Amino acid sequence: MTKEFFKVTDLGDALELRFGFKRLAQEEIPIYESTGRILAEDIESDVDLPDFSRAIMDGFAVRAASTFGASDGNPAYLNVPRAIAMGEIPSFSIGPGEAARISTGGMLPEGADSVVMIEHTDAIDETTIEVYKSVAPGQHMVAIGEDIEKDRTILFRGQQLRPQETGLLAAFGRSSVRVFRKPVIGIISTGDEIVPVHESPAVGKIRDINAYTLAGQIIQAGGIPRQFGIVKDDYDALLALCTHGLEQSDMLLVSGGSSVGMRDYTVEVLSAIPDADLLLHGISISPGKPTILAKIADKAFWGLPGHVVSAMVVFHAVVLPFIDHVGGLEPAYHRRPACMATLNRSVASSQGRVDYIRVKLIEENDNFTAEPVLGKSGLINTMLRADGLVKIDKHTEGLDENTQVKVLLFT
Amino acid sequence: MTKEFFKVTDLGDALELRFGFKRLAQEEIPIYESTGRILAEDIESDVDLPDFSRAIMDGFAVRAASTFGASDGNPAYLNVPRAIAMGEIPSFSIGPGEAARISTGGMLPEGADSVVMIEHTDAIDETTIEVYKSVAPGQHMVAIGEDIEKDRTILFRGQQLRPQETGLLAAFGRSSVRVFRKPVIGIISTGDEIVPVHESPAVGKIRDINAYTLAGQIIQAGGIPRQFGIVKDDYDALLALCTHGLEQSDMLLVSGGSSVGMRDYTVEVLSAIPDADLLLHGISISPGKPTILAKIADKAFWGLPGHVVSAMVVFHAVVLPFIDHVGGLEPAYHRRPACMATLNRSVASSQGRVDYIRVKLIEENDNFTAEPVLGKSGLINTMLRADGLVKIDKHTEGLDENTQVKVLLFT
Numbered sequence: 001m002t003k004e005f006f007k008v009t010d011l012g013d014a015l016e017l018r019f020g021f022k023r024l025a026q027e028e029i030p031i032y033e034s035t036g037r038i039l040a041e042d043i044e045s046d047v048d049l050p051d052f053s054r055a056i057m058d059g060f061a062v063r064a065a066s067t068f069g070a071s072d073g074n075p076a077y078l079n080v081p082r083a084i085a086m087g088e089i090p091s092f093s094i095g096p097g098e099a100a101r102i103s104t105g106g107m108l109p110e111g112a113d114s115v116v117m118i119e120h121t122d123a124i125d126e127t128t129i130e131v132y133k134s135v136a137p138g139q140h141m142v143a144i145g146e147d148i149e150k151d152r153t154i155l156f157r158g159q160q161l162r163p164q165e166t167g168l169l170a171a172f173g174r175s176s177v178r179v180f181r182k183p184v185i186g187i188i189s190t191g192d193e194i195v196p197v198h199e200s201p202a203v204g205k206i207r208d209i210n211a212y213t214l215a216g217q218i219i220q221a222g223g224i225p226r227q228f229g230i231v232k233d234d235y236d237a238l239l240a241l242c243t244h245g246l247e248q249s250d251m252l253l254v255s256g257g258s259s260v261g262m263r264d265y266t267v268e269v270l271s272a273i274p275d276a277d278l279l280l281h282g283i284s285i286s287p288g289k290p291t292i293l294a295k296i297a298d299k300a301f302w303g304l305p306g307h308v309v310s311a312m313v314v315f316h317a318v319v320l321p322f323i324d325h326v327g328g329l330e331p332a333y334h335r336r337p338a339c340m341a342t343l344n345r346s347v348a349s350s351q352g353r354v355d356y357i358r359v360k361l362i363e364e365n366d367n368f369t370a371e372p373v374l375g376k377s378g379l380i381n382t383m384l385r386a387d388g389l390v391k392i393d394k395h396t397e398g399l400d401e402n403t404q405v406k407v408l409l410f411t
Numbered sequence: 412m413t414k415e416f417f418k419v420t421d422l423g424d425a426l427e428l429r430f431g432f433k434r435l436a437q438e439e440i441p442i443y444e445s446t447g448r449i450l451a452e453d454i455e456s457d458v459d460l461p462d463f464s465r466a467i468m469d470g471f472a473v474r475a476a477s478t479f480g481a482s483d484g485n486p487a488y489l490n491v492p493r494a495i496a497m498g499e500i501p502s503f504s505i506g507p508g509e510a511a512r513i514s515t516g517g518m519l520p521e522g523a524d525s526v527v528m529i530e531h532t533d534a535i536d537e538t539t540i541e542v543y544k545s546v547a548p549g550q551h552m553v554a555i556g557e558d559i560e561k562d563r564t565i566l567f568r569g570q571q572l573r574p575q576e577t578g579l580l581a582a583f584g585r586s587s588v589r590v591f592r593k594p595v596i597g598i599i600s601t602g603d604e605i606v607p608v609h610e611s612p613a614v615g616k617i618r619d620i621n622a623y624t625l626a627g628q629i630i631q632a633g634g635i636p637r638q639f640g641i642v643k644d645d646y647d648a649l650l651a652l653c654t655h656g657l658e659q660s661d662m663l664l665v666s667g668g669s670s671v672g673m674r675d676y677t678v679e680v681l682s683a684i685p686d687a688d689l690l691l692h693g694i695s696i697s698p699g700k701p702t703i704l705a706k707i708a709d710k711a712f713w714g715l716p717g718h719v720v721s722a723m724v725v726f727h728a729v730v731l732p733f734i735d736h737v738g739g740l741e742p743a744y745h746r747r748p749a750c751m752a753t754l755n756r757s758v759a760s761s762q763g764r765v766d767y768i769r770v771k772l773i774e775e776n777d778n779f780t781a782e783p784v785l786g787k788s789g790l791i792n793t794m795l796r797a798d799g800l801v802k803i804d805k806h807t808e809g810l811d812e813n814t815q816v817k818v819l820l821f822t
Contacts, residue, residue, distance in 0.1 A: 164795055216577045
């Protein structure tokens with residue numbers, strides 16, 4: 001027996017490996033379903049938005065100069081010969097001392113450069129109003145191209161679409177859009193002691209938890225989980241199920257195998273699969289050191305630790321960036337929610353590896369406090385109590401109480 | 412014409428109105444699909460987790476006392492007559508000076524109270540090991556009930572399920588779970604100037620954006636959006652579509668109608684629908700003041716502003732808490748991502764109303780800076796540039812530069 005079982009890879013080096021994997025294929029989808037998806041094309045503005053001057057208040061289209069100096073005590077009197085209906089193209093123009101009734105969304109006539117809010121006016125007679133407040137040019141209206149100018153790249157390949165980006169696609173008449181396909185991610189659980197959720201485990205056995213935590217994480221990552229079931233510590237069965245799982249998915253997560261025997265099986269299976277390239281065998285993170293990554297037919301094959309916390313942390317810290325990469329997300333557009341918080345007790349950490357600690361967030365006095373959740377990485381209750389993870393850099397020996405830390409939030 | 416068109420409701424009072432709406436029905440779903448859903452039942456632990464003492468490292472099950480004082484220079488020598496297979500119930504017990512080979516996940520024999528990591532041992536012969544490091548009782552193992560104790564309420568009705576809660580359900584053999592049904596939320600856009608996304612708008616008209624931004628927000632809120640199309644400023648058409656929309660959904664969002672005429676139509680339509688109860692007509696927030704809420708057959712009917720930013724902000728600030736409520740989410744379990752940030756310029760605000768300002772987040776030196784995104788509420792580009800919203804309390808006249816603010820993050 002030796003004291004070190006495998007040579008670990010630095011976390012940063014492990015993450016670089018993702019760029020060796022190809023992006024997934026693209027597909028055209030209705031924009032209705034596009035929120036959360038990753039754009040596979042640049043989007044150009046082919047018109048100005050708006051392409052006409054629009055009122056954004058109910059009131060009167062005017063020349064701002066006609067209202068200069070107007071106040072409660074000294075109103076401006078304007079002549080209002082006409083009104084503009086919604087969707088109408090006004091055929092007249094507004095001169096000095098003139099106004100036209102306009103509703104929000106209406107098109108400003110030529111000559112008008114602003115809108116007086118109806119609240120700041122009073123009707124004197126059928127065709128005359130008093131204005132109590134001056135407006136500046138451009139006020140209460142949107143000029144041509146003021147929102148988005150024509151012939152610009154407005155959305156970029158690799159960007160994740162939020163509701164507002166989906167709305168922008170609608171504004172430019174894109175009823176469908178090209179996005180990257182959602183990655184299908186297979187899940188296999190291994191271990192003689194693991195039984196399916198619907199079975200009552202005999203003494204010494206436990207139900208399969210990882211298949212469900214990982215499925216949830218895959219859904220949150222924008223992927224499609226596919227469970228392939230449980231395989232015992234059996235080389236032939238593991239090889240058969242891994243081969244099947246790889247055929248059916250874009251990436252495969254084999255969890256369990258945290259025992260040395262199981263890890264050996266996993267590595268043996270990898271060596272039996274043609275073209276399998278073992279990229280790493282151990283990562284310098286805690287929890288999650290006994291992680292395996294191989295590349296098989298341009299698909300990532302992961303051997304994840306069996307402990308539920310370790311598997312979840314490795315997913316957050318390592319697997320997720322790979323999913324993002326193959327799913328087309330550009331690092332500049334990552335929007336994983338995070339917050340800053342004050343650590344409320346010191347935590348120890350080992351130099352030379354990256355530590356992820358679970359923390360609970362407490363909000364008080366316009367500040368977040370991060371309280372470390374202590375507990376073994378086999379205990380799911382620590383994840384139930386935690387709101388997120390704090391990463392402790394490999395060059396750091398630990399964090400002192402009151403350090404400001406960045407918390408990667410669980411959602 | 413008057414200077415005030417309607418009496419506005421305080422934001423806090425508006426939000427209280429949600430408790431007047433019934434929660435949605437419940438449904439039983441496979442836990443596989445449960446991440447993100449709201450629990451409709453309390454979950455009890457019916458067994459200890461684990462229900463046997465498990466090793467969480469590969470090594471040797473021992474009595475910790477047998478290793479006390481062990482070091483590199485002064486190893487402890489232990490007798491190892493047996494090994495424990497995965498899933499096996501050991502039929503023997505461990506006495507002082509004894510050890511049994513065990514793998515991660517294996518069941519500890521009687522008498523053993525800890526596990527020595529294999530890395531801290533060397534084999535002397537077939538049945539003897541040297542131990543170089545002492546262990547404490549409980550180390551490298553999980554005791555019965557150490558993760559979750561039996562007969563506790565472990566998850567609560569009204570809680571949103573994350574991957575770890577889904578995993579916990581699996582651990583307790585729950586292959587299905589009772590959750591609240593997802594709210595179906597109808598969307599109607601109104602206005603003579605609005606054309607569908609697939610049409611090329613004539614001058615003076617614009618495409619329907621709100622139907623898409625709102626659909627995206629509904630999906631992010633855990634609901635199911637249903638678009639009912641566009642209705643012109645026409646009382647009969649609006650009444651017919653609203654009646655149909657209310658029948659087909661749990662809540663209805665009628666956007667547009669930001670012009671006074673359209674608002675009048677909306678209120679007229681409400682008065683024509685039997686049992687419609689107008690709950691509010693204007694909220695003291697900005698943007699988003701001209702918001703209407705009615706209760707019809709226990710469903711919320713919203714009249715939202717037509718400006719895209721206003722509609723999105725009202726959705727975040729007001730509609731979302733109503734969706735959460737009818738969808739069963741208890742306020743204590745809200746996990747909307749937020750962060751603290753330092754405002755990098757002062758912003759003005761009016762006392763007596765709540766202001767929502769859009770901000771861009773800049774991360775530097777372990778701190779987030781929030782930069783206000785200025786721009787009219789008709790401009791979608793301001794939402795594209797923003798990462799979240801900052802709420803300015805109604806009693807505040809504005810925020811000074813360098814104020815610490817809470818940012819509600821867009822996702």
